[in-house]
Amino acid sequence: MIQNSADSLIVLDFETTGLSPDMGDRAIEIGAVRLEKGVVVDRFQALMNPGKRVSGFIENYTGITNQMLSKAAPCDEVMEEFANFMGNSNLVAHNASFDKRFLDAELRRIAKTYDGSFACSLLVARRLYQRAPNHKLGSLISYKNIPSLGGFHRALFDSEMTAKLWMAMLEDIAQQTAQVDVPFALIQKLSKTPKKAVSRLLSSITSNERVTPLP
Template sequence: MPPIAVIDFETTGMAPAQGSRATEVAIVLIEGERVVDRFSSLMKTGAWIPPFITQLTGITNAMVAAAPPADEVMREAARFVGNAPMVAHNAAFDSKFWQSELHHAGLEATQPHAARPFACTVLLSRRVYPDAPSHKLGNLIDHLGLPRAGRAHRALADAEMAAALLARLQHDLGQRFGLGWPGHALLMQLQRCPRPAVERLLRQHALAVAPAG
């Protein structure tokens, strides 16, 4: 089965449109339930990190000042992802920083996956685990009994946990609906599906992929 790239950014703020920049990126490649590779790096953009962000992430201005330049990191990150489909927890956030940092690095035109759609484990978890008390990453990890990967709000730990959540989602969907191993295309369909129609969508998909006879 083809790998999926699960990505997480730590940043100086909430939105590139407001001037926020990335401070750290991590990508975990998974094939089914198995992690096959990892990439992570702090990145130097020249942007100032506010104290409340340092308190949240532990990432300081001194740490990013000593980090590789952001354009070098993004070149490596783009090579690492390659053609793998992408996933993030709260993908509306991470996908914007992915596109923005590729743009800042002058890579947007050379990277056809700059605007590639992301599957979102927040949206998916709301459909697969509607009774979870919270759909924040750490709370879902605890709710499902998955191991914590390290300090929250550091990119590699969050990407590891998002990858574990994705694999659990795919496993549970496959078991519940007889889907085999749900691929990225089905996950994209599912996250756009209204909640009342989720079961119908998945049962229709299971029938479509069932062997004839």
């Protein structure tokens, strides 16, 4: 059963060989955390061997070297494990269109699908924090004064930081809407709302209003 609350889901992040699975790029690392009522209750992290060398740029950007990947399990094996971890949970990623493309592409290779829906913390942040200097994950972590010890561009760390940002956003939404339990459908609706209409949307929500899930 899919959880309808926005504080119970999977937050994930991929590191990859490039920008597009349609151009032959593959995942090289996945990291994810499971939130239940806003608390991290489980983690998943694995390097995965894409079957080809990664560029020097990717090595420098992520710190993931070809030597490290040569010892990693193949993508198919890791994605089988992640599909079991993910189950039918809803999903969140920062710049979710990127991560969803790689998730879909890698799962297609092993004939797996998923029932959960995606939400994008980047799109939500653009609407909630319109005065932020930019909406990169690291910048938003600083903007919201969220403690951060570690390095970005590794999948588990980025997913953990995204989860912290996500919960900060849910708290801000709850304060503005009097929602005790923020629905996932409200977050999806918010992410598609024009920036100038965000205040009107949030002020129109009451604790008794039911938000219809997006298809």
